[in-house]
Amino acid sequence: MTSIDIKAHRNRIENINALPTVPSTLKRISAIIEKPKLTIDELSHFIANDPALASRVLKMVNSAIYGFPGRISSISHAIMLLGLNVVKGLLLGTSIFEIMQKVMKGLWDHSLGCAVACRVIAEKLGLKYPEEVSVAGLLHDLGKVILILEYQKAYEEAIVDAKEKGIAISEAERVHFQETHAAVGMWLSQKWRLPVNLIDVMAYHHRPTAAKFAPLETAIVHFSDILVRARGLGFAGDPYVPAVHPVAFEMLRLSDDDIRDVLAKMDDSLEQTADLSEL
Amino acid sequence: MSKVPVDKLKPGMKLSRPLVAKGGMVLLGEGTELTEKWIDRIADMDVEGIFIDGPSEQSEPLEENLARLDARFRSVAREPHMGRLKQIVKNYIEDLYDKH
Numbered sequence: 001m002t003s004i005d006i007k008a009h010r011n012r013i014e015n016i017n018a019l020p021t022v023p024s025t026l027k028r029i030s031a032i033i034e035k036p037k038l039t040i041d042e043l044s045h046f047i048a049n050d051p052a053l054a055s056r057v058l059k060m061v062n063s064a065i066y067g068f069p070g071r072i073s074s075i076s077h078a079i080m081l082l083g084l085n086v087v088k089g090l091l092l093g094t095s096i097f098e099i100m101q102k103v104m105k106g107l108w109d110h111s112l113g114c115a116v117a118c119r120v121i122a123e124k125l126g127l128k129y130p131e132e133v134s135v136a137g138l139l140h141d142l143g144k145v146i147l148i149l150e151y152q153k154a155y156e157e158a159i160v161d162a163k164e165k166g167i168a169i170s171e172a173e174r175v176h177f178q179e180t181h182a183a184v185g186m187w188l189s190q191k192w193r194l195p196v197n198l199i200d201v202m203a204y205h206h207r208p209t210a211a212k213f214a215p216l217e218t219a220i221v222h223f224s225d226i227l228v229r230a231r232g233l234g235f236a237g238d239p240y241v242p243a244v245h246p247v248a249f250e251m252l253r254l255s256d257d258d259i260r261d262v263l264a265k266m267d268d269s270l271e272q273t274a275d276l277s278e279l
Numbered sequence: 280m281s282k283v284p285v286d287k288l289k290p291g292m293k294l295s296r297p298l299v300a301k302g303g304m305v306l307l308g309e310g311t312e313l314t315e316k317w318i319d320r321i322a323d324m325d326v327e328g329i330f331i332d333g334p335s336e337q338s339e340p341l342e343e344n345l346a347r348l349d350a351r352f353r354s355v356a357r358e359p360h361m362g363r364l365k366q367i368v369k370n371y372i373e374d375l376y377d378k379h
Contacts, residue, residue: 069296166353166354226364227364229351230348230351230352230364230365230368231368231371232347232348232351239350239351240351240353240354240355241351241352241355241361242355243355243358243359243361244358244359244360244361244364246359246360249359249360256363256367259364259367260367260370260371263367263368263371264371271281271282
């Protein structure tokens with residue numbers, strides 16, 4: 001068995017630009033979004049100067065994930081409408097998409113389904129910025145992407161272990177890496193200066209009551225993650241539905257009809273976003 | 280709503296999303312009922328499929344789908360709320376088949 005103490009590798013992971021397996025697009029995106037005083041102008045220039053990236057970002061904002069179908073035509077409009085933090089998240093979304101397609105295809109469907117469920121639930125609960133919750137859902141498994149990419153052999157063993165022992169992938173990660181993808185996602189999101197709410201979601205989507213800044217958003221992502229698995233969409237590392245945290249679930253006060261509605265919107269959106277796979 | 284390939288379109292189907300040309304112009308509005316003529320025109324365009332009202336065709340038998348659901352929930356079915364959640368998903372899946 002390959003066992004790695006990932007905590008000892010924290011510096012290495014945070015220094016993502018030096019990791020040999022990380023694609024150059026993600027490195028460039030990482031370098032811009034970690035800037036301490038990033039302005040809207042700087043970010044829209046960066047995106048607009050790369051036509052392939054710009055078209056990917058526009059395709060994403062106009063997809064069912066965000067609920068503005070076909071209405072956003074320019075990068076500056078997207079940033080005005082969604083805000084700097086959501087666009088930072090989206091940029092990461094487009095580049096992790098590229099990696100997921102190569103290393104773990106089902107994780108993209110899992111992440112997309114989760115993003116849609118998050119938006120629908122956030123809208124039902126009347127949250128002010130449902131797009132931010134949706135980005136959190138899209139990126140919640142970011143840590144997995146980096147682990148698979150950089151420690152492929154150990155991660156594949158963890159996947160086999162989870163299936164054979166009937167345990168969650170995060171438990172198997174703990175065996176093989178001493179920590180889970182939630183911690184890895186948190187390290188990176190801190191480095192990238194993502195908003196505290198997003199860091200909370202990344203770190204605590206398996207233990208939602210530990211969230212300090214965004215307990216409600218974390219509860220939404222926690223439940224959406226479970227609902228996508230319950231519906232059997234995508235693949236997130238193991239074939240099982242984990243138990244929902246009762247306190248987090250009760251916080252959402254969703255009726256049976258609400259949940260059915262989320263399921264229907266999730267299915268619809270995944271069919272519509274099937275063309276995102278040509279991103 | 281489901282995406283139907285162009286060669287499977289039939290008169291009487293209704294568009295669940297507008298058909299938009301590459302330049303952004305709406306060619307057929309949402310809710311348009313397809314006729315032979317529209318289907319011929321669409322076949323001449325460079326599109327893969329059209330979004331049509333109604334649930335998509337289910338590709339696997341209901342029993343298999345429900346067996347996979349059972350397998351996914353195997354170890355948590357007795358945890359708080361999980362029985363209810365499983366029932367909601369189960370009803371939802373069964374309804375997808377009923378509509379056909």
